[in-house]
Amino acid sequence: MDVKDLLIDENFTVLESMRVLDRVSKKILFVEREGKFVATITNGDIRRWILRKGSLDEKVSKIANYQPKYLLESEKAMAREYMKKNFIEGIPILDDNKDIVSIVLWNDEEFGVKRSLDTQVVIMAGGLGTRLYPYTKILPKPLIPIGEIPIVEHIINRFLPYEVSQFFLIVNHKKNMIKAYFNEIKKNYEVNYIDEDIPLGTGGGLSLLKGKISETFILSNCDILIDEDYEKIYNHHKSEGNLITMVCSLKNVRIPYGVVEISETGQIENIKEKPEFSFFTNTGMYIVEPQVIEELEQDTVIGFPDIIEKYKEKGAKIGVFPISENSWLDMGQLDEMEEMRRRLERDE
Numbered sequence: 001m002d003v004k005d006l007l008i009d010e011n012f013t014v015l016e017s018m019r020v021l022d023r024v025s026k027k028i029l030f031v032e033r034e035g036k037f038v039a040t041i042t043n044g045d046i047r048r049w050i051l052r053k054g055s056l057d058e059k060v061s062k063i064a065n066y067q068p069k070y071l072l073e074s075e076k077a078m079a080r081e082y083m084k085k086n087f088i089e090g091i092p093i094l095d096d097n098k099d100i101v102s103i104v105l106w107n108d109e110e111f112g113v114k115r116s117l118d119t120q121v122v123i124m125a126g127g128l129g130t131r132l133y134p135y136t137k138i139l140p141k142p143l144i145p146i147g148e149i150p151i152v153e154h155i156i157n158r159f160l161p162y163e164v165s166q167f168f169l170i171v172n173h174k175k176n177m178i179k180a181y182f183n184e185i186k187k188n189y190e191v192n193y194i195d196e197d198i199p200l201g202t203g204g205g206l207s208l209l210k211g212k213i214s215e216t217f218i219l220s221n222c223d224i225l226i227d228e229d230y231e232k233i234y235n236h237h238k239s240e241g242n243l244i245t246m247v248c249s250l251k252n253v254r255i256p257y258g259v260v261e262i263s264e265t266g267q268i269e270n271i272k273e274k275p276e277f278s279f280f281t282n283t284g285m286y287i288v289e290p291q292v293i294e295e296l297e298q299d300t301v302i303g304f305p306d307i308i309e310k311y312k313e314k315g316a317k318i319g320v321f322p323i324s325e326n327s328w329l330d331m332g333q334l335d336e337m338e339e340m341r342r343r344l345e346r347d348e
Helices: 014-023 044-051 073-086 149-155 175-184 201-207 230-240 304-313 334-347
Strands: 006-008 030-034 036-042 090-094 100-105 120-125 165-171 190-195 217-221 224-226 244-255 258-262 268-273 276-288 319-321 329-330
Touching: 006 014, 014 030, 014 044, 030 090, 030 100, 036 044, 036 090, 044 175, 044 319, 073 090, 073 100, 073 268, 120 149, 120 201, 149 224, 165 175, 165 201, 175 190, 190 201, 201 304, 224 276, 230 276, 230 319, 244 304, 276 319, 276 329, 304 319, 329 334
Parallel strands: 006 030, 120 165, 120 217, 165 190, 244 319
Antiparallel strands: 030 036, 090 100, 217 276, 224 329, 244 276, 258 268
């Protein structure tokens, strides 16, 4: 990767910076002013800005770190130890004129960073998957293959580097096929099946877990993939003291038409040609406290977003963890499933 790929001008907006982070698939960018390195900005800086309801159209100069750490060329050999000591994602190497000549980035494998999550994962795997018909006429949605393995195995595999080893699958539609699949494959984790005899929605099935989960857990739909640091999401939830934390993804939608705004008198007030809208949407992954399970009514149909609304009305603390658009893959519909397949094949 060229150093220039990680450089942005301080007049970039937060949204433009998020797009660059997505494109380079890194966690840090280096900010320039008139071609000179002056600051750094990380995905953590952006996330904190979003959580403070900061505008995505604000310039990065508003939130960048203008007291960045760096090393000179003569000090490059100590870059790895320096990043370990200071807990930073990357360090620029400068020449005597303070120009960037190279960048050393944090590498989990090289530095042997051990990740660990003391949690359990619940996957809602009982839906009919009607939006993916005719695939789901033959297979249950969790077993639809994306590449060489089914989507539910992709979800599980993303938790294994964090030493998560216990998974609960709430199953209903074609549940015996799901059980047969996991009984036949080799695995170093435990899959527990929760039989949902009648459809209870994306939230109601959790009532079947009463007495089985007593700690903070992660809840996921069975048709999404989240490419983020799960440990960071979990720790954010705990540090905020949330009852539920919803993982939300930025979404950019360009309207392919000219949008006409009409005044109260029936006149054209404004015309916006192919405007783009940015907003955050629910990905279908949550960090949840066990209290939610214990307080659910048994065998009652309810969606998890409805559960959230009920707790919000009671004044419970419901938080969000924002991620970038490229960090969320969804296969809820046929065109999205094909996009997920293309993305995974490209990343392999």
